[in-house]
Amino acid sequence: MFGFGKSKKENSADFEIEALPLMADVYRVAMWLARDVTEAEDLTQETFTQAFRSFHNYEAGTNCKAWLITILHNLNYKRLRKMNRLQLVEDVDEQIAQTIAFEPAIPQHLDDEEILEALKRIPTQYSQVVVLADVEEFAYKEISRILDVPIGTVMSRLSRGRKLLRGELAVYAQKFGINIEKKTGEIR
Amino acid sequence: MNCQDFREISDSYLSDELLVETNHELIQHLENCPTCRQVLSFRRELRGKLRQTLKTSPEFQPNFAFETRLRANLKAEAAGGKSWFNLSFLATAMTGLLVVFSIGFGLLYLNKQSENLNSAKLAWQEISRDAIGDHQHCAIDKLPEFRLEAKEVSPEKTKFSEKYIKALQANFSPSVEVLASHTCKYNGRKFTHTVLQDGNRIVSVMLTESGSASDAKTNLAESIASDKEKGFQIASFKNDNRAVFVISDLPETENLSVARTISNSI
Numbered sequence: 001m002f003g004f005g006k007s008k009k010e011n012s013a014d015f016e017i018e019a020l021p022l023m024a025d026v027y028r029v030a031m032w033l034a035r036d037v038t039e040a041e042d043l044t045q046e047t048f049t050q051a052f053r054s055f056h057n058y059e060a061g062t063n064c065k066a067w068l069i070t071i072l073h074n075l076n077y078k079r080l081r082k083m084n085r086l087q088l089v090e091d092v093d094e095q096i097a098q099t100i101a102f103e104p105a106i107p108q109h110l111d112d113e114e115i116l117e118a119l120k121r122i123p124t125q126y127s128q129v130v131v132l133a134d135v136e137e138f139a140y141k142e143i144s145r146i147l148d149v150p151i152g153t154v155m156s157r158l159s160r161g162r163k164l165l166r167g168e169l170a171v172y173a174q175k176f177g178i179n180i181e182k183k184t185g186e187i188r
Numbered sequence: 189m190n191c192q193d194f195r196e197i198s199d200s201y202l203s204d205e206l207l208v209e210t211n212h213e214l215i216q217h218l219e220n221c222p223t224c225r226q227v228l229s230f231r232r233e234l235r236g237k238l239r240q241t242l243k244t245s246p247e248f249q250p251n252f253a254f255e256t257r258l259r260a261n262l263k264a265e266a267a268g269g270k271s272w273f274n275l276s277f278l279a280t281a282m283t284g285l286l287v288v289f290s291i292g293f294g295l296l297y298l299n300k301q302s303e304n305l306n307s308a309k310l311a312w313q314e315i316s317r318d319a320i321g322d323h324q325h326c327a328i329d330k331l332p333e334f335r336l337e338a339k340e341v342s343p344e345k346t347k348f349s350e351k352y353i354k355a356l357q358a359n360f361s362p363s364v365e366v367l368a369s370h371t372c373k374y375n376g377r378k379f380t381h382t383v384l385q386d387g388n389r390i391v392s393v394m395l396t397e398s399g400s401a402s403d404a405k406t407n408l409a410e411s412i413a414s415d416k417e418k419g420f421q422i423a424s425f426k427n428d429n430r431a432v433f434v435i436s437d438l439p440e441t442e443n444l445s446v447a448r449t450i451s452n453s454i
Contacts (some may be wrong), residue, residue, distance in 0.1 A: 012266040023258065027250040028242060041254050048258060052265055112241040119238070133203075134235050135242045162199055166234070 015055050018064045019048065025136065026068050032131050033076045035120075043079065047072045066142040069132070073146050110169060118168035126161030133158050189217040194224045202232055312424070312431065315377065315396060319433040320418055322374035323392040327367075327383045327435075349382045352393070355453035356446065361386050391436040391446060398431035412447050414440055423447030427454055 026047055031040040050071050051058070058067055110118075119127055132143045133154075140158075144151045194217050200206050201214055218225050242248050250258075349369060357364045367390070368383040380395040412425040421443035423434040432454075434447040 012262075015262075020259070020262075023255060024250060027254075028248045031248045032242070041250070044250065044254075045258050045261060048262060049265060052262055110237070112237075112245055115234075115238055115241050116245065116247075130238075131242065135239045137239075159199070162231075165238075166231075169234070 012052075014060070015052055018058070018060070019051055019055070019068060022065050022068055023048070025065055026072055029069055029131065029136065030072055030076070033072070033124075033128065034079075039079070043072060043075055046075050050075070063138075063142060065136070066138060066146060069136070069138070070146045073148075115169070118165055121168050122161060122164045126157050126164055129154060129157040130161040130165060134162075189213045191217075191221060191224055194218075194221070195227065198224075198228050198231055201228070202235060311399065315398070315431050316415070316417070316422055316424060316433065318375045318377045319379065319392075319394045319396070319424075319431075320420055320422060320435060322372060322377075322379050322381060322394060323420065323433075323435040324418070325374060326370075326372055326381055327390050327392045349393070352450040352453040353382075353384070355449050356384070359449045360446070363387070389436065389438060391434065391438065391443075393450060394433040394435065395427075395430050396433075398426055398429055412444060412451060414444050414447075416440070425451050427451070 023044065027040060027044045030043040030047070031037070034040045034043055047068060051068055058064065119130070122130070129143060129147070132138045132146065133140075138146065140151050140154050143154045143158075147154065149157075194214060197206060197210065197214065201211065206214065218228065349366070353364065353366060364384055364386045366382060367385045368381070370381055372379055372381050377396055382393045384391040384393065412423055415422045415424075419437065420435050421438055421440050423444050423446070425432050425447065432447075432450065434443060434450060436443050436446070438446070
């Protein structure tokens with residue numbers, strides 16, 4: 001039906017209630033994607049501007065955070081294309097094979113910075129799924145929509161991402177003499 | 189369930205994604221495997237720590253100035269009256285209507301242009317037929333009667349014909365001469381008719397008002413049309429609001445060449 005919809009004032013009120021409280025969440029993911037304060041701020045600003053302009057498309061009662069993060073990822077994709085920084089997914093099977101055998105036993109010995117550094121060392125296509133699932137707590141289906149990839153791909157990337165993260169932490173812990181229990185072979 | 193199976197599904201267990209039966213199997217395995225209990229504990233702690241780290245790390249928090257700026261920008265966005273949906277919808281609708289009307293009017297205009305052009309071409313063909321008739325009548329059948337009527341043509345028109353006659357004499361032969369120059373009517377159409385002769389060849393140069401037929405031609409010499417009808421070669425072109433016909437029994441290329449010389453000289 002053709003109509004003039006809600007007034008801007010009504011839209012603004014709804015947007016302020018539903019979307020604006022999620023600014024920190026959007027910024028966090030933007031920062032993770034961009035790794036740069038200025039770019040993260042630009043991405044967040046653009047995400048909220050676009051979200052505000054198309055707020056009539058948002059279905060009240062659904063996951064507003066997932067909707068915002070979807071917009072953010074689309075903008076980031078365009079940003080990377082513009083900067084010619086889109087990279088093919090590299091084959092990390094070998095990397096996984098080398099790291100999967102280790103399981104650090106005492107993660108509480110690792111501080112925030114070490115965890116972040118380990119996460120940053122993982123290829124983006126895996127770390128972004130780990131962040132969306134384990135930090136932002138999105139369901140597979142939501143991640144699938146956000147990244148516009150099949151659910152099976154989300155599951156496999158998440159599994160690989162988690163293994164890579166554990167491997168990175170194991171290597172890191174070992175490097176600094178933290179007790180590592182090697183599980184290769186004997187675990188059945 | 190063995191330890192390898194447990195490791196494969198322990199993340200799904202932490203995300204509460206397993207079937208009840210699989211959960212039971214996993215819990216049974218955990219009761220008897222301290223290593224896997226440790227692994228599960230590690231993974232749970234790692235996940236919690238990762239979440240906490242990213243959510244509390246200052247590096248991943250927006251600063252106050254940015255939040256203020258973002259809110260101010262959104263307020264400015266909101267101050268534009270009706271929602272963006274309405275504006276963009278209206279803009280899209282207006283653009284769509286404009287495109288539809290433009291295409292419609294464009295097609296009508298082209299159709300009208302096409303009709304006008306067809307009409308002008310028919311009018312030109314009509315003049316062309318009259319010119320041939322007049323050539324047959326004046327230059328072929330009644331030529332001897334008109335030989336001495338050159339005075340009937342106004343001095344202005346005589347001056348006009350003098351231009352191209354000189355050009356023809358220069359281009360073709362000094363022996364090109366005017367056999368007759370007069371104003372005549374054929375089928376109700378008035379022509380300024382000059383009959384030229386070079387040897388045994390007769391050429392008619394005829395001028396008449398082109399009227400609506402002028403739309404069928406351009407003023408360019410390149411647009412000289414050539415045709416053959418009733419055994420005569422006809423070359424025609426437009427000069428301002430006049431139609432000019434060169435009619436003869438010369439070969440097509442020569443007749444065209446005469447017409448081009450005349451066109452260039454006037």
